[in-house]
Amino acid sequence: MGYLYAFLAAILFGTNGSVTKVVIEAGITPAQLTLSRVASVTLIAGIWLLVANRAAFRISKRQLGIMAVLGVVGVALLQWTYAVAVSLLPVGIALLLEYLAILAVAVIARIVFKEHVKARLWVAITLVLIGLAVVAQIGQSTLSSMGVLFAVTAAATLTVYFVVGERQVTASSPMTVAFWSMAFATAFWLVFSGWWQLDPTLLTSPISLGGTLSNVVMPLWVPVLWNAVLGSFAPFLLSFLALKHLTATAAGITSSSEVLFAFGVAWLWLGEGLDASQAGGVALVTVGIVLAQTARVNKVLDPDLAMQQLAKIEKLP
Secondary structure, rough: HHHHHHHHHHHHHHHHHHHHHHHOOOOOOHHHHHHHHHHHHHHHHHHHHHHHOHHHHHHHHHHHHHHHHHHHHHHHHHHHHHHHHHHHHHHHHHHHOOHHHHHHHHHHHHHHHOOOOOOHHHHHHHHHHHHHHHHOOOOOOOOOOOHHHHHHHHHHHHHHHHHHHHHOOOOOOOOHHHHHHHHHHHHHHHOOOHHHHHHHHHHHHHHHHHHOOOOEEEEOOHHHHHHHHHHHHHHHHHHHHHHOOHHHHHHHHOOOOHHHHHHHHHHHHHHOOOOOHHHHHHHHHHHHHHHHOOOOOOOOHHHHHHHHHHEEEEEEE
């Protein structure tokens, strides 16, 4: 189930890359778009918890501080740096650089948390990164230095998202983590996004989706709404659900398939097909993801965790 959640999140995030570019090119700034995304998730998750789990609104001061770090660094800055990188770089290149976080998460797991990491995991990471480089054709691109800087910064914030998020979803429900982290991200961007400078009439102005969908014209608020619900709330919740079943490294490697889905959408939408070498890159990424599935023991198979879960079950009435 963890891998299924991660793949579904990757599909939605990958699709959302093109939607994000359309919205930004229409005149909404990356910071304003990020605010709309995190605020929408906060609202939806808050209503959900209000109905299903009001106890989630009461958390300790220590956990509140951790949620603040996750929300500001792992969510608010991640979404903003990614949006800026996409506006300056090809989507595939930006995502490739962002997913250098995979390697960082694995190194942190091994060195900081002293987790057992089999040698095949490093092979899997190598295959994924090489495959992504081939797919994105990084050697043939004229890259914006500022775009590269923002993409690498996005990789750092994504590392925080995976590492901190993994530990939070084991202590709380994914919806609780989604609400609190997004709430802090919303508070951050309410101050720094410049939302008050947005002309409300821009949201009702008609825009073309471009590419093979150039004949499709709709109000700007439609792709903004997609960006908020199917591009933010749904994939964020799915990614937190994935972290509840997988280690951060496994979830990170699996979610890297977002790049492939992004290229797939670009091919269908913008007519940007893959050549033979890029198809080979796709194969390398696929092999790397499959190999990573056997590199570390799933959380639910860990003996200590199993005993803890059994103890909890035995205490149930």
